Amino acid sequence: MIPLRIRSLPTFAQLWLLKQLPNFRERYPEVNMQLHMGIWASAIQSNQLDIEIRFGNGEWLGQRATLLERSPVIPVCHPGLQPSGETLEELRDSSLIEIIGVTDNWHQFFRQENLTPPAQTPVFSVDQSIAALELAANGMAHALVSEFFAAPYLQDGRLARALLLEKQTNQGIYVTCPNGPVSYGCQMFLDWIVERSSQMRQA
Numbered sequence: 001m002i003p004l005r006i007r008s009l010p011t012f013a014q015l016w017l018l019k020q021l022p023n024f025r026e027r028y029p030e031v032n033m034q035l036h037m038g039i040w041a042s043a044i045q046s047n048q049l050d051i052e053i054r055f056g057n058g059e060w061l062g063q064r065a066t067l068l069e070r071s072p073v074i075p076v077c078h079p080g081l082q083p084s085g086e087t088l089e090e091l092r093d094s095s096l097i098e099i100i101g102v103t104d105n106w107h108q109f110f111r112q113e114n115l116t117p118p119a120q121t122p123v124f125s126v127d128q129s130i131a132a133l134e135l136a137a138n139g140m141a142h143a144l145v146s147e148f149f150a151a152p153y154l155q156d157g158r159l160a161r162a163l164l165l166e167k168q169t170n171q172g173i174y175v176t177c178p179n180g181p182v183s184y185g186c187q188m189f190l191d192w193i194v195e196r197s198s199q200m201r202q203a
Contacts, residue, residue, distance in 0.1 A: 001032035004185035008053040011130040011149055012173055013037040017053070020196050027192065031185045050186040052176045053193075055102075063176040066190070068197040070172030071147040073104040075162040078139035082160050088113045091162060095141035097132045098122035104169045106144055112167055133159070148173075 008017055013035070021033075036049075058065045075091065083090035088110060096106050096118065107117040123141050126132050129149045136143040137158040147166065153159035175193055177186055 002030055002183070002185040003034065004031050004051070004183075004189060005034045005036070005049045006051045006053070006189070007036040007049050009055055009173065010037045010128050011133075012053055012055075014130055015149060015152060020193075023196065024189065024192050028185075028188050031188060033189075047178075050177060050183060051189055054174055054176060055171060056174065057170055058172065058174050060176055062179055064179050065174040065176045066194060068173045068175055068193065069148050070169065071149075072166035072168050073109070073144055074147045074150060074166045075109070075142055075144050076133075076150050076153070076159045077136055077142045077162040079157065079160040080139060081142065082162060086163060088115055088163060088165060091142055092118050093120070095123040096120075097124045097126065097135055097141045097143040099129055099132050099143075099145070100125050100127045102171070104144065104167055104171060109144055109165075109167050113165070 014037075024031075024033075052063075053068070054060070058067060075088075081094075083094070092110075092115075098105060106122070110117040124132075124135055126135070129145050132143040132145055133149060133153055135141060136145075137153055142162050144167075150159060154161065175190060177190065182190070
């Protein structure tokens, strides 16, 4: 068996990658994948991995990065919390969820619309988009997330767009590997995920 060590964004893994992996397994049964996406994943050093799937601007020292997906950021909420108006001011006094560490946050979203950001502290601050999505789907507050991550929730009605506004971003989902030659398993996975993710870029 050919070993392949991958670390992935938990949200991307849960909403997309895990559903696609049976196809990879069928095509490359000789590759033995080790997938890290949980609580211990951050303890692993990059030099112990073959591939990482990350969110950012595509610039990581010593890494070759290929863009998989980039979507605008949109405000979402439980359908029962949709504001009656159509402007961002409707959300000024609403309960908000913040995702820690992202540059596309609520303050930036308000500033884009030339509005003063809300003064209140978010009712929740979480470190993963999947947590923000689940909290919003349970009616806790409004979340500001990637349209790609929100798509399955919007499609099945668990979430609705709070407003028909969006914020373009320079952040995206990238697959990265160290510069220089890569192993057979690494190259097969890189070719496969770029091919499988092309439908996201074309949507």
